[in-house]
Amino acid sequence: xxxxxxxxxxxxxxxxxxxxxxxxxxxxxxxxxxxxxxxxxxxxxxxxxxxxxxxxxxxxxxxxxxxxxxxxxxxxxxxxxxxxxxxxxxxxxxxxxxxxxxxxxxxxxxxxxxxxxxxxxxxxxxxxxxxxxxxxxxxxxxxxxxxxxxxxxxxxxxxxxxxxxxxxxxxxxxxxxxxxx
Numbered sequence: 807x808x809x810x811x812x813x814x815x816x817x818x819x820x821x822x823x824x825x826x827x828x829x830x831x832x833x834x835x836x837x838x839x840x841x842x843x844x845x846x847x848x849x850x851x852x853x854x855x856x857x858x859x860x861x862x863x864x865x866x867x868x869x870x871x872x873x874x875x876x877x878x879x880x881x882x883x884x885x886x887x888x889x890x891x892x893x894x895x896x897x898x899x900x901x902x903x904x905x906x907x908x909x910x911x912x913x914x915x916x917x918x919x920x921x922x923x924x925x926x927x928x929x930x931x932x933x934x935x936x937x938x939x940x941x942x943x944x945x946x947x948x949x950x951x952x953x954x955x956x957x958x959x960x961x962x963x964x965x966x967x968x969x970x971x972x973x974x975x976x977x978x979x980x981x982x983x984x985x986x987x
Contacts, residue, residue, distance in 0.1 A: 816948035817977050818843035821910060824955025824971075825881050826852055829963065830908055832873050834858045834866040835883040840912045840978035844883065863888035867895035870907045879963050881908040886915060886928045886972075896968065897938055904966040908959035909940075913974045928975075935970050942970035945977055 821844045825833065831854055835841060848855050860866035863884050870880035884892065889911065900907060914921070915928015935942040943958050945951040955971050962969030 814847050815843050815978075817945065817951045817973070818847055820945070820948060820951030820953075821955050821973070822847045822852055822855075823952040824957075824959065825908065825910075826855065827952070827956040828879065828881075828908055828959025830855070830879045830881040830959055832856045832858065832878045833881045833883060834860050834869045834873070836860050836863050836866055836885070836888055838883070838885040838912045840973070841883050841885070841910070843978075844910075863892035864895040867892055867900060867907065871895075871899055871903075871905045874905050874907070879906070879908070879959070881910060881959070883910045883912070885912045885924075886931045887924055889931055889934055890927055893934070893938070896940065900968050901938065901940070905968070906962040906966045907968045908955070908962050909968055909970045910955070911970055911972050912978055913944075913972045916975050918975050918979070931972065940968050940970055942972055944972040944974060948977065951977070 833855060845857060848857060858869055860869060866882045870882050873880040911931060913928055913931060914924035919925055932942060943954055945954045958969040958971040
């Protein structure tokens, strides 16, 4: 076991296992600190999963749509603040053309958030998903994250509709490791 294995959070390993189990072999992402753990594990343990860096969230969904049309089951990872940036791509491309994407959202703005700018979109993420008709499920614990991500992905690809798995701050940044600002 290398040092990356011992330093990897269980929730992040669960995200990777769930993505792989759902049959996704390409992850498009917009950089986010908690999701960097997922990217490190993908690079270390999942050589069959490719990653692509996007500069903006709507670009990530455009890339994912192209991947799907090319026969790939895509995953997009972003932070909740980027959900607003992605609404047009979700509502005018993915939803009407039934392009399934496993969407992993690092939820900011919930309990324990130190950055006030993250609060409005973090609090609105679920309601936004409801308003545009995108199903969402929250990963509740490190132990169940793999199963939750797999279920959301399997459902998305099985129904040809995007599906969101929310990764709340209490999961991605446990209080014991949080830095007080």
